[in-house]
Amino acid sequence: MIRFTNVTKKYAGTSRPALNGVDFEILRGEFVFLVGASGSGKSSCLRLMIKEDRPNIGSIHVLGQDLGTISSRKVPFFRRNLGVVFQDFRLLPNKTVFDNVAFTLQVIGKSRGFIQEAVPDVLKMVGLAGKAARYPHELSGGEQQRVAIARAIVNKPALLLADEPTGNLDPATSAGIMALLERINASGTTIVMATHAADFVDRMQKRVIELVAGQIVRDEREAGYGQTAALPVVGGLNPVTGQTTLSGPTSAAISAAAAAARAQAAASSEMPDGLVGATYSGVAKPPVRQGPPRVVTAAEQPSIIETTDLVAPKPVFDETDEITMDAVPELPDVFADADDADDLGSLDQLFGMNDSKPIQRLPAEPNADVPITERLRIQAQTRAKENPDTDQNVGPVS
Numbered sequence: 001m002i003r004f005t006n007v008t009k010k011y012a013g014t015s016r017p018a019l020n021g022v023d024f025e026i027l028r029g030e031f032v033f034l035v036g037a038s039g040s041g042k043s044s045c046l047r048l049m050i051k052e053d054r055p056n057i058g059s060i061h062v063l064g065q066d067l068g069t070i071s072s073r074k075v076p077f078f079r080r081n082l083g084v085v086f087q088d089f090r091l092l093p094n095k096t097v098f099d100n101v102a103f104t105l106q107v108i109g110k111s112r113g114f115i116q117e118a119v120p121d122v123l124k125m126v127g128l129a130g131k132a133a134r135y136p137h138e139l140s141g142g143e144q145q146r147v148a149i150a151r152a153i154v155n156k157p158a159l160l161l162a163d164e165p166t167g168n169l170d171p172a173t174s175a176g177i178m179a180l181l182e183r184i185n186a187s188g189t190t191i192v193m194a195t196h197a198a199d200f201v202d203r204m205q206k207r208v209i210e211l212v213a214g215q216i217v218r219d220e221r222e223a224g225y226g227q228t229a230a231l232p233v234v235g236g237l238n239p240v241t242g243q244t245t246l247s248g249p250t251s252a253a254i255s256a257a258a259a260a261a262r263a264q265a266a267a268s269s270e271m272p273d274g275l276v277g278a279t280y281s282g283v284a285k286p287p288v289r290q291g292p293p294r295v296v297t298a299a300e301q302p303s304i305i306e307t308t309d310l311v312a313p314k315p316v317f318d319e320t321d322e323i324t325m326d327a328v329p330e331l332p333d334v335f336a337d338a339d340d341a342d343d344l345g346s347l348d349q350l351f352g353m354n355d356s357k358p359i360q361r362l363p364a365e366p367n368a369d370v371p372i373t374e375r376l377r378i379q380a381q382t383r384a385k386e387n388p389d390t391d392q393n394v395g396p397v398s
């Protein structure tokens with residue numbers, strides 16, 4: 001589903017890489033937390049996954065595509081199979097809840113009939129059935145985030161990427177969002193979520209990939225947040241004062257786990273700039289793994305097909321099994337309507353696209369009119385057991 005091979009990302013003007021020789025593989029159906037201190041590289045990972053950015057070194061495969069070779073013309077088609085949720089929701093303020101969700105489908109050329117059926121269904125799923133006519137500013141933060149999730153999943157993505165989706169929400173609302181994400185994952189969608197929400201990570205006991213200064217220090221199944229993830233900002237030295245930008249007890253609170261992580265980072269490459277002491281409060285957390293990182297390998301993955309009765313082992317999108325971009329037809333007409341063009345520009349911003357390519361409507365998909373339960377795969381699936389497909393879609397598509 002996702003494979004990073006020796007990925008290094010260094011932003012222009014920075015002295016150390018944001019990601020440094022990162023290797024991991026995420027298989028279909030997994031729920032993976034990306035954790036680590038602020039600045040450790042979580043968002044950079046997610047940006048690389050949606051091809052918003054490219055690595056300096058290494059290769060990235062997502063949904064069977066080598067992102068290093070995919071042409072920019074085909075990137076929108078690749079992104080059709082991704083849902084993305086951000087901390088700050090990124091809703092279109094001048095559109096209703098319904099239209100915010102419908103917009104995703106309009107852009108990819110779904111029929112009006114399909115949209116009229118799919119949007120109410122997905123709003124019901126996220127608990128917003130009665131709020132379709134509201135505007136974002138008329139919603140609470142949690143409701144806005146549920147709209148963002150509805151928008152991300154309405155096109156039944158195989159992969160949902162979430163960057164601190166609970167970052168602006170209170171604990172109770174966050175719990176609702178996490179329950180929703182867990183349900184979406186149970187329907188077969190792979191989820192990768194960057195978060196600082198230690199309580200949820202500890203509670204949910206999913207796979208955890210932990211970054212320290214751009215390097216993976218832990219990759220563990222059924223894991224908690226860990227202590228090193230609470231390390232403070234990497235590179236957080238104030239350039240004016242030369243002091244750490246952090247407040248609170250620092251040196252006294254440096255944990256053994258923090259020291260181990262730093263020693264590990266230093267041993268494997270140059271010491272990252274400005275890695276300073278921890279402010280971890282000392283609240284009881286699961287012990288951090290000592291020694292070399294335990295990387296979860298494909299061979300260690302549980303068989304989703306054999307171990308799960310209710311979960312579809314295939315991604316929500318059948319067509320993602322074999323995304324072959326060469327088979328994608330040429331893009332049709334550019335939108336002529338100025339309003340739509342503005343809106344499409346906004347959609348590009350949702351993905352963080354900062355280039356100014358011509359705005360184009362994508363062609364409709366065939367066989368779009370299937371029931372919402374089938375589209376979202378939220379019902380029990382027995383068919384998959386009968387016809388298991390263990391291909392994880394990692395690696396180049398020939």
Ligand SMILES: Nc1ncnc2c1ncn2[C@@H]1O[C@H](COP(=O)(O)OP(=O)(O)OP(=O)(O)O)[C@@H](O)[C@H]1O
Pocket residue numbers: 011012014017018036037038039040041042043044045194234235
């Ligand atoms: N566009 C950019 N230009 C230069 N440096 C960047 C850019 N984006 C990120 N960085 C740097 O790369 C490093 C990793 O940043 P990234 O946003 O990936 O961290 P993060 O773990 O997601 O942090 P947070 O938890 O605060 O969101 C940081 O040192 C950051 O300052």
